[in-house]
Amino acid sequence: MSETSTLILAIETSCDETAAAVIENGRYVRANAVASQIETHKLYGGVVPEIASRQHVEQMTIVMEKAMREAGVTFQDLTAVAVTEGPGLVGALLVGVNAAKAVAYAHSLPLVPVHHLAGHIYANRLVHDVKYPLLSLIVSGGHTELVYMPEEGVYELIGETRDDAVGEAYDKVARTLGLPYPGGPAVDQLAQTGEASLEFPRAWLEEGSYDFSFSGLKSSVLNTLHNATQRNVELAREDVACSFQASVVDVLVTKTAAAAKAYDVEQVLLAGGVAANQTLREAMETKMAAEGRQLLVPPLWLCTDNAAMIGAAADVAYRSGARADLDLNAKPGLALK
Ligand code: KG4
Ligand code: ZN
Numbered sequence: 001m002s003e004t005s006t007l008i009l010a011i012e013t014s015c016d017e018t019a020a021a022v023i024e025n026g027r028y029v030r031a032n033a034v035a036s037q038i039e040t041h042k043l044y045g046g047v048v049p050e051i052a053s054r055q056h057v058e059q060m061t062i063v064m065e066k067a068m069r070e071a072g073v074t075f076q077d078l079t080a081v082a083v084t085e086g087p088g089l090v091g092a093l094l095v096g097v098n099a100a101k102a103v104a105y106a107h108s109l110p111l112v113p114v115h116h117l118a119g120h121i122y123a124n125r126l127v128h129d130v131k132y133p134l135l136s137l138i139v140s141g142g143h144t145e146l147v148y149m150p151e152e153g154v155y156e157l158i159g160e161t162r163d164d165a166v167g168e169a170y171d172k173v174a175r176t177l178g179l180p181y182p183g184g185p186a187v188d189q190l191a192q193t194g195e196a197s198l199e200f201p202r203a204w205l206e207e208g209s210y211d212f213s214f215s216g217l218k219s220s221v222l223n224t225l226h227n228a229t230q231r232n233v234e235l236a237r238e239d240v241a242c243s244f245q246a247s248v249v250d251v252l253v254t255k256t257a258a259a260a261k262a263y264d265v266e267q268v269l270l271a272g273g274v275a276a277n278q279t280l281r282e283a284m285e286t287k288m289a290a291e292g293r294q295l296l297v298p299p300l301w302l303c304t305d306n307a308a309m310i311g312a313a314a315d316v317a318y319r320s321g322a323r324a325d326l327d328l329n330a331k332p333g334l335a336l337k
Helices: 038-042 049-071 090-106 116-126 166-176 183-191 215-230 237-262 278-290 308-319
Strands: 007-012 017-024 028-036 080-086 111-115 134-139 144-149 156-160 267-271 294-296
Touching (some): 017 308, 028 308, 038 049, 111 308, 116 134, 116 144, 116 308, 144 237, 183 278
Parallel strands (some): 134 267
Antiparallel strands (some): 007 017, 017 028, 144 156
16 A cells, blocks of 8 residues: 555444445445344334444444455555444444454554544545535434534534434434334335425524524424324324424525525535435525535435445544544544534
8 A cells, every 4th residue: 555545444333333344545435334233223113222232242243354355355454443433322332442442453553533423424525526615414313413614624513403313303203103213214205295284393593503403393293193193183194294304304404504604615515314315405405506505415325324434534534643542432422523
């Protein structure tokens, strides 16, 4: 490998996917292996942290070896090993962190810690040319964050949810509608057949704030459904799903557009599991195009948790000198800076 090229083994275990990837020069996906635990957690209607940790332990080595085999590389070929250090479920994160430390120690490789959200943002870099300054909206099961990046590797959190993450609201509404976990794709699909005929609240918060709030919307949807059941009134589930989604998308698009204008960015990046939502993608694309901005969205396989995105972010971190020692610990509440 020349001095400027990198070959990074990246590991991600922050929630319910055990993932390993091999990324060349921060852009080329040599291998991307993911073992999803969705089928297991489906039985409980959500992620059970203890079960997630145990499944990561069972899958970690298998997934890592699969990625190395698919990439056709040996540990001696690697420049570094990278891992999500946080945020996420502590027991889940610990499995990936310890696996990465073992590889780093056994093969004398630099260890690069990566923030999970930096990974979601940099997923875009695997498929698009990103230009700074930019704005990124990260929407996932655990996060709803607007991040301004004046330059590569620099993150300014300008807005975040004050209560539920948007994916969390999707998952709870789905559960009440009797839809399976994860709720996002199921609500999204049901909404396609409905009409936005119900008025659900939109939390705009104070003038100029880029923060979000989805708990009022979630409660309103749940109350509407419970009241209808109590009164024996038949509500069209698809209209509830469609009206809920209309409220979510309206707030996300309006706030992101206002921030993009205030920060005067050319590019807006969508990231995270909820970025898989077709209605959100289309509404955001239309709004940004109307305002002369470019929207970048990763393909579906890069929206939900994976290790390729961690490898992409790790390349930036590695080149800027980020290194961890073998005392690296999982950081469940890690802030993005
Ligand atoms: O990024 P991700 O895989 O994990 C976290 O870091 O949280 O995001 C998972 C979240 C879940 O809440 C899931 O319901 C949601 O993303 N999601 C969607 C869609 N696909 C996944 N939400 C809305 N529409 C979708 N199509
Ligand atoms: Zn995620």
